[in-house]
Amino acid sequence: MSRSVVYARRAAATVALGVLAVGCQDSAREEAARGGATPPSPTATASATAPSPSPVATTAANTAEVCREVDRAIVAGSRRIATDSAASVSRDLTGEQVADQLRRNLAKLADDVRAQARRAADPQIRALIEDTAERIDAGSRAPRPAAWMDATFTGIPPKLTRECRA
Template sequence: MTALRATALLTLAALAAGCQSAEDDTEPAAAPATSASTAPTGTAAPTPSESPSAVTAANTDEVCRAVDKLILTGSKKIVADSADATRDEATNEELDARLKRTLAGLADDVREQASRAEDPQIEALITSTAKQLDAGARSASPVKWMSATFVNIPPKLARECRA
């Protein structure tokens, strides 16, 4: 029982550290858009399809940052809950129940961000993330799920959830 908790705390501490570094990464600023006045005379003006991508890109950045923040905050809560469970000498079942509640709440928060995404690919990515969190909340062993699945969520979001 103590070894399981120690493993859980080490896994979660590493996870929280990984989430923190992902949030601290800064992306270079986008190059300024060229104006229509620089186009040679006689060329067609930009098509209307270019404008929605700029709106989507702005929304994507906002939504992805919100999801990153939710994952980081959720990770910190999980670490704190696990530390509290160890200090309180909670049973494995009590720790599992705490983790499941936190994961279920995190899934709901992430799902809410997915509904805000204007880019269908980003919406699908974030919805998939919420489904993974739901699976963790239903898992028979959320500690094992955390070390096998949850630790992969922040790097995947860092790679794929970008404008």
Template sequence: MFRSSAAALALVACAALVAGCQQAGNDAADPQDAPAAASATATASAAATPSPSASPTGPSAANTAAVCRRADELIIEASRRIADDSAAATRRELTPEQLNGQLKGTLAGLADDLRKQAGNAEDPRIRDLVTDAAKQIDTGAAAASPATWMATGFVRIPERLTRDCHV
């Protein structure tokens, strides 16, 4: 039974990894999506054009992009680590308690890393978004069964960051 739960955990981690790799700009590579992407880009560009009253000391687009990219990278790295740990746990026949301990440690470290990244954000909206992701991951690290939480809570975090973490 443990081998199947470790395999399921590895699948959840892989799903999160794949979700985290879906960048908003990658979808426009499909020629069928090009007109819609061009229209969305034009609309976003027009909306992003600063008005004369815009504050020159406001958050920079480069900072937001860097913080969002790094948050995504941190989630991908943690997902890989979780998948690797799950595979190793199967080979070493770790107990569920040992696997939970590893998973809790990985999740707690990821939450800490995301909090540090949130502190780098100039845009308060991005800071709050990444901080909220860290809080959600703290919930998973504190869960009695972090593997169960991964299937319900963790998989939504990369989707939300991909959708909302941008300029």
């Protein structure tokens, strides 16, 4: 097996595992978005006399939901990358085949992230997520996507953790 194939597989697996670890912060973010409280019961929210949520509360809820879904998309995409990387060993793929597979996975991930950007009510959050999708798309077009993942992709989840919040 060539050195570049081994490097590509190792890089993809390492990055994917790192992203999966960051994705575990999703539950903490979800709890914080709820303010640490238990969600209201369905009967409490079904009251006809309950006031309508304010636009700010609605935007905050939308932001929390969209950010959570972006996290999920990145974790799912990272799992796909790790699974395909591991499977490429048994399939004895060439370096270029591994790179093409990684490009396809990154393009799918960018599409999934972009779909969440369209749902964002907050223009700043929409711009952040669109920028994230563009950055992932750049990786799908990179001549060496595994090197791009090492250099760039690893910084995406921490940035989203810091900036994607209500």
